Amino acid sequence: MSVSDKLVGETRLLLRVSDRDGKAVSNPGTLSLRGDMDHAGMAPVLAEAERAVDGVFSLPFEWTMAGGWIVEATLTLPNGEVAVETFQFEILSEAMEADMDHGAMTEESSAVYLSIRNRGESEVTIVSADSAAANEVAFHRTVVEDDMARMEAVDSLRISAGETVDLAPGGLHIMLTGLTADLTPGGALTLRLECDSGEVYDLDFSVMNMMMSELDDAVEIGNLVFSKRWARPAKARGMNMRATPGS
Numbered sequence: 001m002s003v004s005d006k007l008v009g010e011t012r013l014l015l016r017v018s019d020r021d022g023k024a025v026s027n028p029g030t031l032s033l034r035g036d037m038d039h040a041g042m043a044p045v046l047a048e049a050e051r052a053v054d055g056v057f058s059l060p061f062e063w064t065m066a067g068g069w070i071v072e073a074t075l076t077l078p079n080g081e082v083a084v085e086t087f088q089f090e091i092l093s094e095a096m097e098a099d100m101d102h103g104a105m106t107e108e109s110s111a112v113y114l115s116i117r118n119r120g121e122s123e124v125t126i127v128s129a130d131s132a133a134a135n136e137v138a139f140h141r142t143v144v145e146d147d148m149a150r151m152e153a154v155d156s157l158r159i160s161a162g163e164t165v166d167l168a169p170g171g172l173h174i175m176l177t178g179l180t181a182d183l184t185p186g187g188a189l190t191l192r193l194e195c196d197s198g199e200v201y202d203l204d205f206s207v208m209n210m211m212m213s214e215l216d217d218a219v220e221i222g223n224l225v226f227s228k229r230w231a232r233p234a235k236a237r238g239m240n241m242r243a244t245p246g247s
């Protein structure tokens with residue numbers, strides 16, 4: 001498989017099907033693709049091709065976010081046999097690519113989730129997040145439109161009096177990019193949230209593959225109660241990411 005572009009946005013995926021001798025298969029059947037990011041609770045990006053030309057499928061595809069992608073190709077041969085193969089790609093945003101031209105490092109990303117309850121009598125607005133675990137921390141929301149998932153930056157988290165805001169896979173999350181250390185299951189990271197009044201909340205998060213059960217981790221700071229705090233595992237990445245082959 002090859003791709004025309006490894007920058008966020010539209011691309012074209014080419015998949016060549018060959019036999020054991022390396023010869024193109026003239027009628028390799030139909031192909032369906034499923035692209036998943038290796039972070040966050042994104043809905044998959046899907047694509048399908050009914051026919052190949054000279055053994056090559058060519059499909060438009062969209063990289064909706066920068067980061068690590070896994071593309072699973074399912075080929076259904078005319079005789080009904082099914083073959084599945086996965087391909088990995090490292091997709092960059094234009095800003096990241098510009099950075100890399102200056103020798104900067106680009107790393108994997110992670111997402112942090114929690115539930116915030118406001119037991120006070122006035123709205124609380126959290127305006128920033130910061131962590132020693134990452135170079136950049138931002139509020140994001142996953143939006144699905146026309147079966148395509150993408151992330152949107154969110155300026156602040158508003159928690160009305162008496163309300164609870166849940167940050168969970170597929171919705172609101174706190175995104176960590178440019179990890180400064182590996183986030184290994186069983187580990188932890190700390191994050192500081194700051195609200196518009198200047199009040200800060202220092203919280204710790206367990207690194208785990210998925211929140212398996214209700215964590216009994218509620219912590220009360222001021223009028224806010226923070227619970228269900230967890231972060232997705234991810235590896236910090238060193239230099240030379242650009243050399244990663246796309247197979």
Ligand SMILES: [Cu+2]
Nearest residue numbers: 040140151175
């Ligand atoms: Cu995100």
